[in-house]
Amino acid sequence: MRWMDLARFSLAAISRARVRSLLLIGTVAIGSAAMVVLTAVGDSAKDYVVEQFAVLGSQLVMVFPGKSETAGGALNASFGGTVRPLTLDDAAALTRHHQVIAVAPVVMGAAGVQYAGLEREAPVLGGTPELLQIRRWKLAAGQFSTDADWDKATPVCVVGDKLARELFGSGQVVGQWLRIGDSRFRVAGVFAAGGRSLGMDLEDLVLIPVADALRLFDTESLFQILLEVADREDLAAVERFALATLRERHRGEEDVTVVTQDALLGSFDQLFNALNAGVLVIAGVSLAVAGVLIMNVMLIAVSQRTAEIGLLKAIGATGPLIARVFFAEAILLSAAGALLGLLLAQLLCFSVRTFWYPELAAAPGWAMLTAAGVAMTTGMISGLIPARRAARLEPLAALGQH
Amino acid sequence: MNSGLIELQKLCRIFEVGDERVHALRDVDLHIGAGEYLSLMGPSGSGKSTLLNILGLLDRPSSGTYLLNGRDTAAMNQAQLARYRGDTIGFVFQFFQLVPRLTAFENVELPLMLAGEPVAARREKVTHALTVAGLSDRMRHRPSQLSGGQRQRVAIARATVTRPRLLLADEPTGNLDSASGRGVIEILESLNQDGMTVIVVTHDPDVDQRATRRLRMVDGRIDTDTGASS
Known part of the structure; x- marks a missing residue:
């Protein structure tokens, strides 16, 4: 039998059982579309996180107080009681390495911000001008001028643009005095609009000098120390330097956690790969269900068409040829399903981009190939058993069913 | 010119039905020459369909020999x-056995398609076979749009489109009125x-x-044979 004839014959059989074929194609399509769309969504989520981190610059080392350990953490906690604080002197000690361009001690908290009878609870960040440099934050007006000595308190602050609007309306902002907690601060600058990184909205934020923040929150421990390194290749060396320096300063105890951005991104990468794999498994299961359905439908087709199979055998078809006819049907059905699925996926991605989330990533080529491949393979495997059953029918027994 | 097309010697066919052994054919000897026109009669269960199926290679004998074309x-x-x-071999069945989704033309085309013949050669043969069967104006009709007699003539066209040497018809008129039946027999x-x-x-x-x-x-068994050819 010629390929064209085989295709034509199978197509005629498929279009004869219209509802059944459409349902089947739909099932395969949903499976493969799910596979493609879910991969695109996963990729977008990954892109989003990577982008958020990229704002930080990739030459960043972060130091946190306390040791995070996978084992023995509970024991440590019950022993030590409180974590040894990470101080401004610790931060100063870290400036000594020649590869460290900038060091920024950071304190974090929240406090009431008041102006002319208006009060707002706002996140308050204690930092130094180095923080603006390291995190690439821009000011729309004014500047964050503090004492070069980190220990000296200076009553100045920088406010987010939304917070500024809420407190001052459309009036002059820079130069005004406001109250944070129970201290007065002069507004020295306003953050540029649209700043956002690592889930922190600059528009709501207040930034004050680190010494003022330590006093405001009545603590001697920093939330973290950020180090910017001149060269990416020195990240590891700086990490070792920071650990060694702080161990020495903390009487030989390693009680801080040092994280490089690479390590953070790496663990996110792992997380997203695991998520992606999970998504693929789920989509794979739906395709397997489609496969079972194909097999079921094909088996029904074989039993409904026994007379036809008997006839084909009586007029010269061999068993393998009959198997090819039914196999071709299964392949055509799953190919149609896969094709429709890819179209459906594109349509879905397009609608999401248009109406909801413009940054949705394009479905990666490998996902489309995999989805189509898995759909086709499922169809072929599921078509195999019905095809063999059809091939084995005795022509006489098949013809006997009127 | 009676060269042997079919030669049966001591042909037996035994069916096992449960514990019973049913002898559908017992030691049948038969010689049929090329170009003969035979009818096969007998009560139900006498073995005539079994014989026809074995002659058509749809079934195998339990013992004995069947020489086809030597x-x-x-x-x-x-x-x-x-x-x-x-x-x-060409087959004509009592219940036509046409594929309902295919037109008359496509039904007749089936044996040629299965054999992998090129499209152009097929068209000519199918048209010829359908014309011989008197259906040149019904080629694009589906079986459901044809009368019983027309369906059986499509089946005959299908059975003969490959120009077989042997045409086997199992009660070809059994499902037709007498006028349609006569038309079929004439073809x-x-x-x-x-x-x-x-x-x-x-x-x-x-x-x-x-x-x-x-x-x-x-x-x-073959009880009577009017014209056993030599």
Whole structure:
């Protein structure tokens, strides 16, 4: 039998059982579309996180107080009681390495911000001008001028643009005095609009000098120390330097956690790969269900068409040829399903981009190939058993069913 | 010119039904020459359909030999049997056995398609076969749009489109009114006159009377044979 004839014959059989074929194609399509769309969504989520981190610059080392350990953490906690604080002197000690361009001690908290009878609870960040440099934050007006000595308190602050609007309306902002907690601060600058990184909205934020923040929150421990390194290749060396320096300063105890951005991104990468794999498994299961359905439908087709199979055998078809006819049907059905699925996926991605989330990533080529491949393979495997059953029918027994 | 097309020697066919062994054919010896026109009659269960199925290579004998065209059919494998069914033998069934989703033309085209013939050659043969069957104006109709007699003539066109040497018809008029039946028999006879060997299983004495050689089967044996050719 010629390929064209085989295709034509199978197509005629498929279009004869219209509802059944459409349902089947739909099932395969949903499976493969799910596979493609879910991969695109996963990729977008990954892109989003990577982008958020990229704002930080990739030459960043972060130091946190306390040791995070996978084992023995509970024991440590019950022993030590409180974590040894990470101080401004610790931060100063870290400036000594020649590869460290900038060091920024950071304190974090929240406090009431008041102006002319208006009060707002706002996140308050204690930092130094180095923080603006390291995190690439821009000011729309004014500047964050503090004492070069980190220990000296200076009553100045920088406010987010939304917070500024809420407190001052459309009036002059820079130069005004406001109250944070129970201290007065002069507004020295306003953050540029649209700043956002690592889930922190600059528009709501207040930034004050680190010494003022330590006093405001009545603590001697920093939330973290950020180090910017001149060269990416020195990240590891700086990490070792920071650990060694702080161990020495903390009487030989390693009680801080040092994280490089690479390590953070790496663990996110792992997380997203695991998520992606999970998504693929789920989509794979739906395709397997489609496969079972194909097999079921094909088996029904074989039993409904026994007379036809008997006839084909009586007029010269061999068993393998009959198997090819039914196999071709299964392949055509799953190919149609896969094709429709890819179209459906594109349509879905397009609608999401248009109406909801413009940054949705394009479905990666490998996902489309995999989805189509898995759909086709499922169809072929599921078509195999019905095809063999059809091939084995005795022509006489098949013809006997009127 | 009666060279042997079919040669049966001590042919037996035994069916196992539960614990019972049913002897459908008992030691049948039969010689059929090329170009003969036979009718096969007998009560139900006399073995005539079984014989026809074995002659058509749809079934195998339990013992005995069947030489078709001088070749021992017992030595053929499944693929060879299928090829013989495709090009040497044509079948006409009582219930037509047309594929309902295909047109008359496509139904007749099926054996050629299965054999992998090129499209152009197919068109000519199918048109010819349908014209001989008197259906040149019904080629694009589906079976459901045709009368019983027309359907059976489509089936005859399908059986003869490959120009087989042997045409086997199992009660071809059993499901038709007498006028349609007569039309069908006339086509079979014209094919026979062109040299095709025709064997008709029938219950109808009128059909039986028209054959040039008449066999009567009883209990798996050939009881009478009007014109055993030498």
